[in-house]
Amino acid sequence: MSPAPPKHLDPAVSYASDENVFLSQIYESPMGYHFLKRPYELIPLGVKDRPVVTFLDEQGNEVAEEGDVAFSRYTLKVRPDARYQPHPSLAVDDSGDPLYLFDSASEGARFRSIPDFPQTGDRAVHANDYVYGIKRLADPELGSPMLGFMAQYIVGMKEFTAQLAQVPRDQWLNLDEYPMEGLKVVDEHTLTLTIYGRYPQFIYWLAMRFFSPIPPEVDRFYHNPGFIDRNLTLDWWPVGSGPFMMEKNDPNSEIVLVRNPNFREDYFPSEGGPGDLEAGNLVDAGKRLPLVDRAVFRLEKEVLPLWTKFLQGYYDRSGENHGNTNNVFDQAFTVGPDGVEMSGDVADHGINMDPDVKPGIYYYGFNMRDPVVGGYTEEKRKLRRALQIAFNVEEYLAIFYKGNGINAPSPIPPGIPGHLEGEAGINPLTHEWIDGGAARRSIDEARQLLVEAGYPNGRDERTGEPLKIFIDVQSQAVSNTTMNWMDRAFGQIGVQVEYRPADWNRTREKLLTGNTQIYSHGWLADYPDPENFLFLLFSPESPLICKCDGANNSNFEHAEYDELFRQVRVSPRGPERDAMVARLVEIYREEAVWLFAYYPKDIYLSNPWVSNTKRHGISKATLKYINIDDEMRQLKRAEWNQPITWPLFAGAMLMIGLVLPGITAYRRRQNATAKNTGSQ
Missing domain, CATH: 1.20.5 (Single alpha-helices involved in coiled-coils or other helix-helix interfaces)
Structure with a gap:
């Protein structure tokens, strides 16, 4: 079940996570993630082994990692058994020429969708397909959301983009005819990719769908005259080498994925993380993937019909997060001292609940350039800390998110190196460790901090004026009930609140210009490394410094933080890097940069015949692991849908x-x- 139809299915253009649900089943990026192991572990997918990294100096000579590194060259070996799905773009005649290339729109007018083509073809994945896919990221006509970021790293990408911008576009442009300095095809199964400097986290980017292989023939096929008018595009009908292929795309009704008959040999893992054996997550160890032949995703616009069909057994899995089931939350769940649990009726169905703390963070941040709450003096720190203590995040989550969130004592969420649990992980400036748990510091302590900050009883000791803070909120994201609760929270220490609601465009404009005092934002992990979260406070990411849509909306500037972050960004994993990450978290706490933060937790429900439902958090390429006991499904459907004859x-x-x-x-x-x- 899907809450909204996908807008883009071209891996160079798509950026939304709900679109990735489809793309990650159809495409295979060079790298991926182990399904079960935690912390998250990278594994080869489209390539045979982990890339070999060579470090080069300015002259292109090999140097040691500790040397004067100007470039890092990644050598990738494409696995020889990788093969594309059957598709008309790969169909050829006896001479090896494409079957479906047309000179005019009228020639191909009889084809309305991909299933209309009577013949298909396939071939092995070549190294050049990965090169071609990366070149598409740099094509300014496509407008890839990754272009700005990747151009900072991949050698020659900026120049390649500038060159293509000057080329006339009256027909298909064969990107093979335009070289990019940082890309090289060594042979049919080998390519190299060169980036500037040393950036160990780049290997995580190779696990993203943006780096999926794209055959030039597919790109050429979709540029046939008139095809775009009938949605015959890569954005509508993706072509990949992954475990599934798209059979039907009616985004306003249903999307159907079926097994790719050409998918390589791949098997369910025989080892997992802690507790996987006991939890039964290794029952299918060693089985050939994928475990199901067909997956149907239906668009349900109303929550209650969706929920009813799920309980009747006509859907295998529920709407995937607590937001989608919020209207029926009281029917589905109960909230007790141990958190969210299934209600009796739901539990009687044998439904499995998979709570999942996402590798992400949502927060309200201070604008460090604001004259009232910003600044780096001890008085300003104490003011922000008083506000942090007054805002009881635990109560806030229990009331408004029904417990589906965890107070965040640091910017690094669970599952990411640098996140600490228990007493070692609390923020000692806002919490104490009492009787084996974290307890928020008292309101009296918050009031004392306000006195020391120059605001006794919430009034400026110099002017006598009451302290008023301003919170910029998105109109549709915060209710009156939420704002009333915040009023009471801050009222405990005598602080007044004024809300400035606006739509997203206006809010974004305020962030870009630094015209906020307290704002809300969030971030979900692109890859499982602390750098992916700590950069949210890196000063060059401030919109006021980079003059761009930077991620440091707090406009936080701290010389030690910036220097440590630069070292973390280029350092390999190890104790030395861990110590630097710990210090970065400590600086974040000392400076009290965010008012509050929490790690989001989603709830996933599956009917009892569905197995291997463990959530991953980073990767969406998990459909191939799902298994279905169809015999149980049919029996349960019959049991739950007995005709009611007594009336x-x-x-x-x-x-x-x-x-x-x-x-x-x-x-x-x-x-x-x-x-x-x-x-x-």
Whole structure:
């Protein structure tokens, strides 16, 4: 079930996570993630082994990693058994020429969708397909959301983009004819990719769908005249070498994926993370993937019909997060001292609940350039800390998110190196460790911090004016009930609140210009490394510094933080890097940069015949691991959808009760008439 239709299915253009649900089943990027292991572990997917990294100096000579590194060259070996799905773009005649290339729109007018083409073809994945796919990221006509970021790293990408911008576009442009300095095809199964400097996290980017292989023939096929008018595009009909292929794309109704008959040999992992064996997550170890032949995604616009069909067994899995089931939350769940649990009726169905703390963070941040709450003096830190203590995140999550969130003592969420649990992980400036748990520091302590900050009882000691803070909120994201709760929270320390609601465009404009005091934002992991979260406070990411849509919306500037972050960005994993990450978290806490933060937690439900439902958090390429017990599914559907016959029997008895007296009276009259007639 899907809450909204996908807008883009071209891996160079798509950026939304719900689109990735489809793309990650159809395409295979060079790298991927182990399904079960935690912390998250990279594994080769489209390539045979992990890329070999060579470090080069300015002259292109090999140097040691600790040397004067100007470039890093990644050598990738494409696995020889990788093969594309059957597709008309790869169909050829006896001479090896493409079957479906047309000179005019009228020639191909009879083809309305991909299934209309009578013949298909396929071939092995080549190294050049990966090169071609990366070149598409740099094509300014496509407008890839990754272009700006990748051009900072991939050698020659900026120049390649500038060159293509000057090329006339009246027909298909063969990108093979335009070299990019940082890309090289060594042979049919080998390519190299060169980036500037040393950036160990780049290997994580190779696990993203943006780096999926794209055959030039596919790009050429979709540029046939008139095809775009009928949605015959890569953005509508993706072509990949992954475990599934698209059979039907009706985004306003349903999307159907079926097994790719050419998918390489791949098997369910035989080892997992802690607890996987006991949890039964290795039952299918060693089985050939994918485990199902077909997956149907239907668009359900209403929550209640969706939920009813799920309970009737007509959907295998529920709407995937607590937001999608929020309207039926009270029917589905109960909130107790141990958190969210399934209600009795749902539990009786044998439904499996998979709570999942996402590798992400949502937060309200201070604008460090604001004259009231910003600044780096001790008084300003104490003011921000008082506000942090007053905002009871635990209560806020319990009331408004029904417990589906965890207070975030650091910017690094669970599952990411640098996140610490238990007493070692609390923020000692806002919490204490008491009786084996984290307890928020008292309101009295918050009031004392306000006194030390120059605001006794919430009033400026110099002017006597009450302290008022301004929170920029998105109109559709915060309710009156939420704002009333915040009013009471800050009112405990005498602080007044004024809300400035606006739509997203206006809010974004305020962030870009630094015209906020307190704002809301969030970030979900692109890859499982602390750098992917700590960069949210890196000063060059401030919109006011980079003059761009930077991620440091707090405009936080701290020389030690910036220097440590630069070292973390280029350092390999190890104790030295861990110590630097810990210090970055400590600086974040000392400076009290965000008002509050929490790690989002989603709830996923599956009917009892569905197995291997463990959530991953980073990768969406998990459909191939899902298994279905179809015999149980049919039995449960029959059991849960028994025809209700008692109303028919009751209605029949009622009719009998109503009609029988009339029949009896009629017969009596008839008998009486017969007797009278006889006596005459």
